[in-house]
Amino acid sequence: MPRILGTMNTDPAPHLARARVRAAVDRLYQADSQRWEVACQRVIRFLEGITESMELADRSRIVVDGYRIKEPMRTLEKVLKKSEGQALPSEPGEIVEMISDLAGVKVLCKSSRDLEAFVDVLRAEMGRASRFEVVEPVKNYHLDPKPSGYRAFHAVLGAEDSKAQHPVRVEIQVRTRLQDAWGELTHDDLYKPGGPLSPSDFHTQVAASMANLLSEVDRLADLLAQDIEQTSRGDAQDGEGETQAGDLLRVTVTRTGPGYAIAEDELGRRGLIRARDVRLLAEVTGAAEKSGENRKQIKVSDLVKVGDELPAAEVEFKGNRYFAPVEFAERG
Known part of the structure; x- marks a missing residue:
C-alpha cells in the first residue's frame, strides 16, 4: 500500500491571488522602470551637489555610488512577505505604496564622521529641495542599528510627476564603507527576501558581532582621520621645533x-x-x-x-x- 506523504491544497484562490500580484509587479515595471532610472539620475545630481558644497579636501571620502532598481522577483517576494495575513495587492499603485525601495541610490563614506557630516547637510537640503518630497520619516540605523547589526541612514524622496499614475520614489542609503562591506558579506544573503538561507540564531549572533567589530573599526578610523586632519591644518602647532x-x-x-x-x-x-x-x-x-x-x-x-x-x-x-x-x- 503506498504511503500518504501529505494532502495537497487544491484551493486555487491563493495561487490566483499570487498570480495577480505577479501580474501587477510586471505591469508596474513595464510602466515605471524608465521613470525610476530618470528619478535616480536626478537624485544622484542632487547628492553630488551636496558633496561639492561640502568642499572636501579629499573627494573620495564621500562618494555617490550609483543607483539600483530592485529586481522584479525580489519585489514580488517582499510584497508576499509583507502581506502575510493580509489581502494581497493586485494593482501596481498598491505595490508602490507598500514598497518604498524599488529604486535606490547609495552614498558611501570613509568614516562615521563623514557620514554624519553628510547627513547633516542632506537633512538641511531635503527641507529646501522643492523638486523632491520627503515621503517617509528618515530612519537612522547608523545611530540606532537593527538587531541584525545593520547600520545605515535611510531617506525616501518622492519626485513630482503630475502625469504619472503612480508616484516615483527613490530611497537614499548613506553608509560607511565598512557598513556596506558588512551588508555584502552577511545581510544580503541572510535577511533579504528570497535569500538562500533562513538565518539561525548562530548566523544572527555572528553577523551582529561582525557589525559591532566593524563599527569599532569605523570609530578608530575617525580618530585617525581627526589626528591627520589636525596635523595637516597645523592649527595646534606653535612653530617650536620647526x-x-x-x-x-x-x-x-x-x-x-x-x-x-x-x-x-x-x-x-x-x-x-x-x-x-x-x-x-x-x-x-x-x-x-x-x-x-x-x-x-x-x-x-x-x-x-x-x-x-x-x-x-x-x-x-x-x-x-x-x-x-x-x-x-x-x-x-
Whole structure:
C-alpha cells in the first residue's frame, strides 16, 4: 500500500491571488522602470551637489555610488512577505505604496564622521529641495542599528510627476564603507527576501558581532582621520621645533580644500600647505580683509587653487614636509 506523504491544497484562490500580484509587479515595471532610472539620475545630481558644497579636501571620502532598481522577483517576494495575513495587492499603485525601495541610490563614506557630516547637510537640503518630497520619516540605523547589526541612514524622496499614475520614489542609503562591506558579506544573503538561507540564531549572533567589530573599526578610523586632519591644518602647532630647509622653492598646488592643500616642488616632492600658514599670509598681505572674513574663518581653498604656482619655504616638523607660501598667486 503506498504511503500518504501529505494532502495537497487544491484551493486555487491563493495561487490566483499570487498570480495577480505577479501580474501587477510586471505591469508596474513595464510602466515605471524608465521613470525610476530618470528619478535616480536626478537624485544622484542632487547628492553630488551636496558633496561639492561640502568642499572636501579629499573627494573620495564621500562618494555617490550609483543607483539600483530592485529586481522584479525580489519585489514580488517582499510584497508576499509583507502581506502575510493580509489581502494581497493586485494593482501596481498598491505595490508602490507598500514598497518604498524599488529604486535606490547609495552614498558611501570613509568614516562615521563623514557620514554624519553628510547627513547633516542632506537633512538641511531635503527641507529646501522643492523638486523632491520627503515621503517617509528618515530612519537612522547608523545611530540606532537593527538587531541584525545593520547600520545605515535611510531617506525616501518622492519626485513630482503630475502625469504619472503612480508616484516615483527613490530611497537614499548613506553608509560607511565598512557598513556596506558588512551588508555584502552577511545581510544580503541572510535577511533579504528570497535569500538562500533562513538565518539561525548562530548566523544572527555572528553577523551582529561582525557589525559591532566593524563599527569599532569605523570609530578608530575617525580618530585617525581627526589626528591627520589636525596635523595637516597645523592649527595646534606653535612653530617650536620647526626647521626651514634652504632657499625658497617654486611649488605647484595639486589639491586643495578647506583645511589644507597639497603641492609639489620642481623635483616632484610633495608637501602640505597648512591652513595656519595660509591664514598667517592672508593676515600679512591683507587678503583676509579683502575677502570679508576674519583670519580664522578663511578656508585654504578660498586663496589657494589647484594649478597655482607659489613661492614657498620648505619646513620640516616631526618628519613631515610642509610648504609655507610667501605669496599668493595673482588673479585677474
